[in-house]
Amino acid sequence: MLRDEPAGDTIVVIRATPLTIEATIDDIAEAATESAEAYEVTAGNRREVLYGVSVFSAQDDIETLAILERFDAAESYLMARVDALRQAGFAVLATGARADHFDVQLLDGRTDHDQPASSEEISGAARRLVEIAGPLRPNPFYAGERGGPERR
Amino acid sequence: MTAAAANPWHVERIDLDVVARLAALHQPDSRAIDTGVDIISDPHRVNDDGYNWTRLRHARNVADVVPGAAVVVGSAIGEYLAKVIAWDFEVSDDDPIVVLELLPIQPSEVRRLLARRTPAA
Numbered sequence: 001m002l003r004d005e006p007a008g009d010t011i012v013v014i015r016a017t018p019l020t021i022e023a024t025i026d027d028i029a030e031a032a033t034e035s036a037e038a039y040e041v042t043a044g045n046r047r048e049v050l051y052g053v054s055v056f057s058a059q060d061d062i063e064t065l066a067i068l069e070r071f072d073a074a075e076s077y078l079m080a081r082v083d084a085l086r087q088a089g090f091a092v093l094a095t096g097a098r099a100d101h102f103d104v105q106l107l108d109g110r111t112d113h114d115q116p117a118s119s120e121e122i123s124g125a126a127r128r129l130v131e132i133a134g135p136l137r138p139n140p141f142y143a144g145e146r147g148g149p150e151r152r
Numbered sequence: 153m154t155a156a157a158a159n160p161w162h163v164e165r166i167d168l169d170v171v172a173r174l175a176a177l178h179q180p181d182s183r184a185i186d187t188g189v190d191i192i193s194d195p196h197r198v199n200d201d202g203y204n205w206t207r208l209r210h211a212r213n214v215a216d217v218v219p220g221a222a223v224v225v226g227s228a229i230g231e232y233l234a235k236v237i238a239w240d241f242e243v244s245d246d247d248p249i250v251v252l253e254l255l256p257i258q259p260s261e262v263r264r265l266l267a268r269r270t271p272a273a
Contacts, residue, residue: 018228
């Protein structure tokens with residue numbers, strides 16, 4: 001099921017990440033691969049496989065912080081402008097029941113009659129996505145491996 | 153006027169024969185074993201009902217992730233607590249989608265809670 005496309009004033013999408021770029025690319029590629037095994041979306045008048053990467057949208061700093069607080073086990077996060085993603089050819093699709101949840105379509109135009117994308121193709125697209133987003137940013141809510149200081 | 157909410161205690165149980173069949177086929181997920189969690193998932197995912205989802209192949213032990221179970225979910229961005237809501241066989245009979253409700257509480261907070269609990273005198 002798709003909701004409406006992200007509103008024009010939706011500025012950024014956010015995804016919590018591991019600490020390194022390479023681990024982030026692996027994480028995104030795996031997410032897209034598993035999405036493609038299970039989901040399709042309607043693009044124009046046909047169905048295509050969803051190589052989707054889940055992200056959350058934010059329109060200001062308050063919304064950004066609210067998202068990051070949910071992922072306090074993550075050391076870092078990616079933030080990318082929706083228009084930058086679209087200009088690079090990545091569709092940003094409103095998916096799922098939450099109003100702030102979207103999928104970035106890593107590889108578009110493939111139907112379930114096509115050969116599945118190779119791991120190199122998926123990793124390459126994941127790398128491009130990460131490059132558009134720029135450097136990983138530290139999550140201000142990161143609580144450490146044990147989830148925060150122990151109380152006395 | 154108030155609307156009736158879904159009963160959060162209600163769970164669609166899986167036939168024990170089905171659980172046994174899938175357990176016999178299952179190869180424990182290596183990351184779940186290495187990190188000691190029950191199942192691996194991407195905590196960003198949201199399905200059309202608002203739940204998180206993963207696949208049964210990412211479980212450490214099939215019998216621990218049946219609908220109704222409380223589980224520790226591992227991911228590339230840490231651990232989360234969840235309740236298993238359902239198994240969805242629409243995509244695969246042998247590797248169903250495991251539908252999870254992520255709980256807004258840290259595993260470490262639960263450990264603290266249990267550690268300070270003392271039996272009644």
